[in-house]
Amino acid sequence: MTAAEPSRDPALPELLRYAELSVEGRLPTASNLTLRCTIEGTQLRCVYKPTAGERPLWDFPDGSLGRREVSTYEISTALDWDVIPLTVWRAEGPFGPGMCQVWLEEASADALVDVVSSDSIPADWYRVVDGVDNRGCEVSLVHANRLDLQRIALLDAVVNNADRKGGHLLVDALGAARGIDHGVTFAEEGKLRTVLWGWAGEEIPQGYLADLAELLERLPTLPLIGLTDAEIEATADRITALLDTALFPVPNDEWPAIPWPIF
Numbered sequence: 737m738t739a740a741e742p743s744r745d746p747a748l749p750e751l752l753r754y755a756e757l758s759v760e761g762r763l764p765t766a767s768n769l770t771l772r773c774t775i776e777g778t779q780l781r782c783v784y785k786p787t788a789g790e791r792p793l794w795d796f797p798d799g800s801l802g803r804r805e806v807s808t809y810e811i812s813t814a815l816d817w818d819v820i821p822l823t824v825w826r827a828e829g830p831f832g833p834g835m836c837q838v839w840l841e842e843a844s845a846d847a848l849v850d851v852v853s854s855d856s857i858p859a860d861w862y863r864v865v866d867g868v869d870n871r872g873c874e875v876s877l878v879h880a881n882r883l884d885l886q887r888i889a890l891l892d893a894v895v896n897n898a899d900r901k902g903g904h905l906l907v908d909a910l911g912a913a914r915g916i917d918h919g920v921t922f923a924e925e926g927k928l929r930t931v932l933w934g935w936a937g938e939e940i941p942q943g944y945l946a947d948l949a950e951l952l953e954r955l956p957t958l959p960l961i962g963l964t965d966a967e968i969e970a971t972a973d974r975i976t977a978l979l980d981t982a983l984f985p986v987p988n989d990e991w992p993a994i995p996w997p998i999f
Contacts, residue, residue, distance in 0.1 A: 748822060749822065751775050752775070752838070757775060760773060760781070768789050768791050769785065771783070771831075782837060785835045786833065787799045787802055790919075800963075803961045805835045806823050806962070807921070807958075807962060808922075810959055815951055819913065821838040821840050822837065823835060839959050840894065843910075846872060848913055854866055862880075862935070863877075863878055863934075864877040864878060864932075865933075865994060882913060889984065890921050890944055892928060894978070896926065897929070898920040898995075899929060900929065901931065902994070922960075923967070924970040926991060928985060928987075928991070930995070933987065936984055936985065940983060940984060956968075
């Protein structure tokens with residue numbers, strides 16, 4: 737069963753919050769302690785990130801990363817874009833409180849982001865940046881031109897995602913692009929760092945602008961846990977700027993535009 741299916745079960749949020757979790761193992765490539773678990777009494781899997789396993793960062797408050805992931809999900813839900821698997825906060829867990837998210841079984845081998853030879857960029861894909869590989873060949877970082885990926889790029893601008901790697905973008909069982917790993921978000925300073933710069937400077941579709949306008953009105957009522965008043969105000973300022981310009985943001989010269997490693 738995939739995230740695209742059980743996430744429609746109205747009982748799932750309560751299961752994620754309160755049901756017993758059985759730890760299957762650790763995801764070794766994650767920066768912070770990230771555990772794959774099964775929900776007792778079901779065959780459903782989830783990702784559990786206990787606060788106790790968060791690595792301290794110089795530019796984010798200690799113990800806030802899991803809560804920022806939940807708040808990013810709440811923003812996505814308020815926009816009705818469905819680009820993040822169901823994500824909740826658990827007051828208790830095998831290793832204490834933490835974030836819990838439906839496990840997403842990647843159902844497609846089709847890449848959303850890739851590094852390819854600069855002379856063989858797929859048709860209708862966006863070129864983000866050019867470089868040279870370890871053999872001296874010219875290569876380009878590219879990403880697909882898809883509406884669901886465009887929504888993720890705009891969501892990242894709203895929440896100020898400082899780490900949108902290619903590996904944080906998956907395709908679910910229904911073929912939809914989904915984003916994961918949103919711990920370094922909502923900083924007051926502009927820190928957007930992403931592999932999805934293909935729409936930079938382009939006009940934001942009118943439908944998305946209407947969604948952003950509604951989000952701005954609802955923002956004070958959303959359960960954005962782990963955020964300071966100043967961070968919520970900065971989020972409102974970012975939404976307002978997007979509405980005023982009606983353009984996708986462009987890279988900030990004061991902050992690295994692309995995460996490293998890319999995947």
